[in-house]
Amino acid sequence: MPELPEVETVMRGLAARMSGRRIVRAHLARADLRWALPQRLASRLTGAEILGFRRRAKYILMRLAGGESMLIHLGMSGRLLVRKDSEAGALNGAETLRHPHEHLTLLTDDGWRISLIDPRRFGCLDLLPTEAEDQHRLLAGLGPEPLEDAFSAEYLEKALHGRTMSLKAALMDQRLVAGLGNIYACEALYRAELSPKRRAGTVRGARAERLVAAIKATLSEAIAAGGSSLRDYVQPSGALGYFQHAWKVYGHAGEPCPRCPGPPACRGIRRLVQSARSSFYCPRIQR
Numbered sequence: 001m002p003e004l005p006e007v008e009t010v011m012r013g014l015a016a017r018m019s020g021r022r023i024v025r026a027h028l029a030r031a032d033l034r035w036a037l038p039q040r041l042a043s044r045l046t047g048a049e050i051l052g053f054r055r056r057a058k059y060i061l062m063r064l065a066g067g068e069s070m071l072i073h074l075g076m077s078g079r080l081l082v083r084k085d086s087e088a089g090a091l092n093g094a095e096t097l098r099h100p101h102e103h104l105t106l107l108t109d110d111g112w113r114i115s116l117i118d119p120r121r122f123g124c125l126d127l128l129p130t131e132a133e134d135q136h137r138l139l140a141g142l143g144p145e146p147l148e149d150a151f152s153a154e155y156l157e158k159a160l161h162g163r164t165m166s167l168k169a170a171l172m173d174q175r176l177v178a179g180l181g182n183i184y185a186c187e188a189l190y191r192a193e194l195s196p197k198r199r200a201g202t203v204r205g206a207r208a209e210r211l212v213a214a215i216k217a218t219l220s221e222a223i224a225a226g227g228s229s230l231r232d233y234v235q236p237s238g239a240l241g242y243f244q245h246a247w248k249v250y251g252h253a254g255e256p257c258p259r260c261p262g263p264p265a266c267r268g269i270r271r272l273v274q275s276a277r278s279s280f281y282c283p284r285i286q287r
């Protein structure tokens with residue numbers, strides 16, 4: 001599932017290709033994804049000028065000149081493809097050229113074709129007034145953006161105060177901080193040398209400072225890696241935003257810990273199941 005850095009990279013790829021362009025054609029292949037799509041979505045998009053893009057948590061907002069924004073969530077399996085529309089025929093009746101799970105297709109006035117492909121259909125699309133983006137039901141309850149100044153040690157300490165849940169579970173709570181998922185929660189906890197099992201309410205003072213700095217650094221590095229590994233954030237295949245990661249603990253159970261001298265001091269990265277999700281950590285340095 002894409003987390004904040006992947007969604008940011010997808011958003012930048014869309015912005016590079018689509019900002020300032022006009023949508024000359026929009027095609028919907030079905031009436032719903034996770035939920036029903038907005039009424040007349042295709043006709044409301046057709047002819048619209050794209051002013052720009054914004055990311056909030058794991059949501060992308062495409063702002064249109066008419067005062068509406070399209071909200072895009074990629075769900076578990078969603079991805080976006082951008083291609084020069086040499087296969088433009090796909091929008092003009094050549095149905096066989098369309099990917100079987102291509103639910104939305106947009107064609108820009110400069111000939112780019114943007115396709116939303118989502119085999120499992122856990123993603124969603126919606127149209128909302130731009131001026132009320134943050135009041136949308138999916139965005140209204142979200143906590144601060146982790147890379148913005150509002151996400152500070154003081155904020156985190158206050159937000160975790162009295163919480164008896166595990167620190168890992170607290171970081172996954174989108175009301176506490178927006179956009180952090182399983183992977184980057186694991187990576188940030190490792191960087192901050194804090195155990196995923198630690199009681200959330202015990203993170204105060206220097207620990208809160210360390211954790212906030214680790215979250216910001218982990219996410220910033222991942223975003224930078226996405227930008228540097230993709231030309232214009234777009235892969236040669238046209239897929240937006242996914243890139244090769246260098247995770248230190250996530251998915252590395254049983255492997256040597258990059259920050260420890262090795263056995264017997266540290267027997268490597270361990271996996272632990274918390275709230276049905278895998279946590280990866282080093283029990284030696286993460287306390």
Ligand SMILES: [Zn+2]
Binds near residue numbers: 259260268283285
């Ligand atoms: Zn270790």
